[in-house]
Amino acid sequence: MSNGTWLILGPGALGRLLAAHLSGHVPLAVIGRQASEQPFMQSTPEGGSRIRYVPRITVEQAPERPRMVHLTTKTYAANEALEHLAQRIADDTPIVLWQNGFQIQEPITRRWRGPVLCATTSEGAYTVGSDSVVHAGHGHTYIGHLDGRYYDLAEHVATTLTVADLSTEPCHDIRRRLWHKLAVNAAINPLVSRYRILNGQLRDRPFRPMVDAIIDDLVTLMAAEGIDAPDIGWPRQVWNVIEATANNRASMLQDVIAGRPTERDAILGPLIDAAKRHRIDTPALTALYQNTPG
Numbered sequence: 001m002s003n004g005t006w007l008i009l010g011p012g013a014l015g016r017l018l019a020a021h022l023s024g025h026v027p028l029a030v031i032g033r034q035a036s037e038q039p040f041m042q043s044t045p046e047g048g049s050r051i052r053y054v055p056r057i058t059v060e061q062a063p064e065r066p067r068m069v070h071l072t073t074k075t076y077a078a079n080e081a082l083e084h085l086a087q088r089i090a091d092d093t094p095i096v097l098w099q100n101g102f103q104i105q106e107p108i109t110r111r112w113r114g115p116v117l118c119a120t121t122s123e124g125a126y127t128v129g130s131d132s133v134v135h136a137g138h139g140h141t142y143i144g145h146l147d148g149r150y151y152d153l154a155e156h157v158a159t160t161l162t163v164a165d166l167s168t169e170p171c172h173d174i175r176r177r178l179w180h181k182l183a184v185n186a187a188i189n190p191l192v193s194r195y196r197i198l199n200g201q202l203r204d205r206p207f208r209p210m211v212d213a214i215i216d217d218l219v220t221l222m223a224a225e226g227i228d229a230p231d232i233g234w235p236r237q238v239w240n241v242i243e244a245t246a247n248n249r250a251s252m253l254q255d256v257i258a259g260r261p262t263e264r265d266a267i268l269g270p271l272i273d274a275a276k277r278h279r280i281d282t283p284a285l286t287a288l289y290q291n292t293p294g
């Protein structure tokens with residue numbers, strides 16, 4: 001494995017999707033808990049399929065000077081995975097964090113010596129078995145540094161991903177974009193996972209007023225936190241995503257059904273913390289947190 005390689009740490013849905021697309025564009029390896037000789041199989045949203053041979057290695061086989069690391073574990077696994085890899089690679093290696101929510105982005109950005117970029121994506125993917133990924137729907141990705149630094153690096157990563165057919169743009173306001181995604185996820189994921197429904201069912205009773213109550217909490221909280229509202233306003237932002245993903249089984253629902261931990265703390269945790277910080281009563285969000293498994 002040569003220096004200059006792009007490493008993807010976490011061979012799950014997003015990791016496999018990135019690997020399948022970046023294969024052939026950059027020197028690449030995927031780090032998992034175990035090495036594997038198997039290729040990745042990708043189903044495309046258009047119904048096609050691709051096979052991609054990408055080196056699948058363990059941390060111990062990683063090059064000491066990779067070009068960058070894309071961290072694609074779930075939030076709750078991110079610190080441990082990165083700490084393990086950090087024992088092996090140069091501590092100024094650029095990192096791209098792909099996690100939803102806003103839990104690990106700030107601490108890792110502050111403590112890692114090299115550049116840390118955050119990505120937020122509306123691509124949709126899920127795994128099948130240990131080698132396949134279904135790319136369920138095309139989306140768009142934004143990449144940037146929390147303080148707006150390293151724009152050239154963000155531009156380079158975005159251009160490479162876009163050439164590899166994953167539409168991506170660099171941005172100066174990734175913090176705002178991460179909070180926007182978090183807010184939408186908070187309005188959808190905990191409810192659909194609790195009631196085991198498709199996203200679109202939130203449009204019907206008894207769920208619709210529950211979503212509206214969450215949006216009310218979000219509006220107050222986001223204003224207090226200084227996060228600009230989307231141009232179309234919070235209610236339309238949330239309801240548009242529900243409409244556009246009506247047939248989705250949301251990621252948190254998939255986790256609950258599979259008996260996996262959820263990303264509750266990454267998505268609802270920052271909102272509950274902000275409510276405490278600003279001394280704002282957010283009854284709908286508090287109830288959601290209490291009723292969602294971690």
Ligand SMILES: NC(=O)C1=CN([C@@H]2O[C@H](COP(=O)(O)OP(=O)(O)OC[C@H]3O[C@@H](n4cnc5c(N)ncnc54)[C@H](OP(=O)(O)O)[C@@H]3O)[C@@H](O)[C@H]2O)C=CC1
Pocket residue numbers: 009010011012013014015031032033072073074075077080081082084098099100101121122123124125126127263
């Ligand atoms: N899937 C999607 O469409 C989207 C996902 N995201 C975000 O991306 C992140 C990843 O999601 P997703 O790909 O769906 O999650 P997955 O659970 O499918 O993938 C995570 C992968 O990381 C692996 N992993 C965990 N810890 C380690 C470790 N220490 N060393 C090596 N591998 C490790 C897991 O292995 P194991 O199973 O053995 O633990 C698993 O293969 C999440 O934060 C999610 O919110 C954002 C937008 C879209």
Ligand SMILES: CC(C)(CO)C(=O)C(=O)O
Pocket residue numbers: 184185188189199241245248249250251252
């Ligand atoms: C927007 C939403 C809720 C779409 O399903 C999503 O991002 C998820 O499933 O986590």
